[in-house]
Amino acid sequence: MIAYDCDVLVIGGGIIGLSTAHAITRAAPGTSVMVLEKEPGPARHQTGRNSGVIHSGIYYRPGSLKARYAVRGAADMVKFCAEYGIPHAVTGKLIVATDRAELPRLHALVQRGRENGIPVRELGAAQIAEYEPEVRGLAAIQVSTTGTCDYVAVARQLAESSGAEIRYGAQVLRIDRRPSLGVAVRTRSGEVIRSRFLVNCAGLYCDEIARMTGDDPGMRIVPFRGEYYELARPELVQGLVYPVPDPAFPFLGVHLTRGIEGGVHVGPNAVPALAREGYGWGVIRPGELGTTLAWPGSWHIARRHWRYGAGELRRSLSKGAFTEAVRRLLPAVTEDDLVPTAAGVRAQAVLADGTLVDDFMIREGAHAVHVLNAPSPAATAALPIGREVARRTLMALGEL
Template identity: 45%
Template sequence: MGTSPDTIGVVGAGILGLAIARRLQDTHPRARVTVFDKERAVGTHQTGHNSGVVHAGLYYQPGSLKAELCRRGGDLLRAYCDERDLPFDACGKLVVAADDSELAALKEIQRRAEINQVPGLRRLESHEIASIEPYARGAAALHSPATAITDFVAISESLAADVLAADGEVRLSTEVVRVLPVRNGVQLVTGGGERLRFDHVVLCAGLESDRLASTAGDRKEPAILPFRGEYLKLIPERADMVRGLIYPVPDPKYPFLGVHFTRRVDGSVDVGPNAVLATAREGYRRRDVSLADLRDILGFPGFWRVAKEHWRAGVAEVAGSASSRVFVNRAKAYVPSLTVADVVRGGAGVRAQAVDRSGSLVDDFRIHRLDRVTALRNAPSPAATSALAIAEHVVEAINLG
């Protein structure tokens, strides 16, 4: 008699969870894979609120997981989009040094990008910038023609269809509230009181990643601090101000990339985001407040260390959140002709920023393995770009019978 097929539960139906589920099915075709998500549709949270950018790997520390998996992930994603006739537009990106004080940092980005083998990268002098982005200005820039845009929700929906076609299950409107190691397996407890046993579980819970992992016996740190990123949007009549993507030179002290211009696959252009501490883990609106989430934030020692070190930056971000004029003035450093009349309020997303007890902002992907549980504890940008490569990386380490 043959052995029973392995059962695997994946918590989280964003692009990352669905990519891992599909990779599990490809690698272990006899396994029974079930994906859980508390929402009624896939890709509802970080997947559905991100910028839609397919990153080429410019910024990441050579040798890091981000550097390794971003380049591989972008290639896999482009091939998948081509195969499934999903949108993928290599519109290119400019990283612009606003003035001479940023030239050294721009050179460091170029060094990293060259080590990471970013294709087609080219440095532009000030007078060459307008040939790529006519409205942009700066002391110098890097042009990455391989940087692209896509629709990550459409990709997630396609991956969910793949999971179902391979006899997997995608259980929406099913919240997993606890992950309990049991004899020779893992038990998932749902909000509805179900107790479901699996041979292995993968947690891709994003904004809830620390809480769920701790129920499985993982340490509490890194903890998630939610940062809301708010966007302005160019009015349709001014969308031609930006051909592709225009980014600033990021501050190396922060994992955020700063206010930038992002063309979407529908032709609209976002300006942003800022980074404001959210008062709820799913606080997409300013009025969204969760007392439980605030209690966790204020009770975490790492938060107070972050606040002490970075309070000035926090005040500046709040000012940009409160005033479109302040927001626009920051963006004008790269597109000087931009005015408040050119923009309207856009959407917002919440970044699940992992923070250690020391107050260090976790930059690289962080994956914890606990016997039969694999927990993705930090998966910020470029996680969507890297999703198919992260799936390879995660599944390779899962030992199934």
């Protein structure tokens, strides 16, 4: 008889891993859950290094996981924050077209929003000033269900109220999986933890964890760094202002976000990171960079999108170029108004043919569920994602 340390072992203490642990213990109170996180606290990477936006779901293909979970997750997140007294605000946002070529894409977003059940208001150039006096554009749409919150506080609350055992400073080095015995995980400290089932919510390292279990994820994480500035004159922006996104990319472009603390974040751009936690050009991990360069999809991306990438690289290396991009929306901004602040890294799943995986990706293996693509809007959608991963986990446990 095997002595298991827990029924379910969750790898990753970001908002998705903690939401999953929370959902499992809520749905099946007798199930013992342990979360392993390599950092000394929760939400140290994607969860804690974004602009804090509660996304409405307007951008995502109707019927996709992103569309369904973002719409549902936005409402759930506001309710969760209200229940636990976590700072949040539902301010709405503007998506602004600054070039005539963007107008058809803006109109397509109106239709997509309506298909996803999201209330939108179409604005002419003069009406933009009703919401944002300093913003200029040819047309815009106002999305009332967008907001902001403190996702780190959400993650902490999920950890506290989950009933799971959370172990920080526990980096996973090896996983042994046997069909009749579940999984055994060895951490950097030498400890071995045995569990009936494993849930992989490792974010930037989710593909590596999947391969440790013996499952082929069929993708690789290619990290993209998003660089931010803080606006020295926050009074220039009242709420949230976005450009019309390019549908060829999963990135939303440089936008303006008034956070719950009153400051205004400007960004992010999207440049290749030289490490999975490469928050600056000086952070290089040759092994991780080699893994990225060895993946055929990385080269397909470079060949297919080099013009776009060159523009992003220019904005990364030149503050003046970044300012130019911001001035398309906010003409009054100057270089002196932009103060560098912490960057983030997006864990973008890429297929071998160079396809940037657009939707959330959740895959199942023997004694395991892997969350393989959960970048933005995953924080918004964390609660429904957690419930879905919990459902799959508990169904599998019932069959073991």
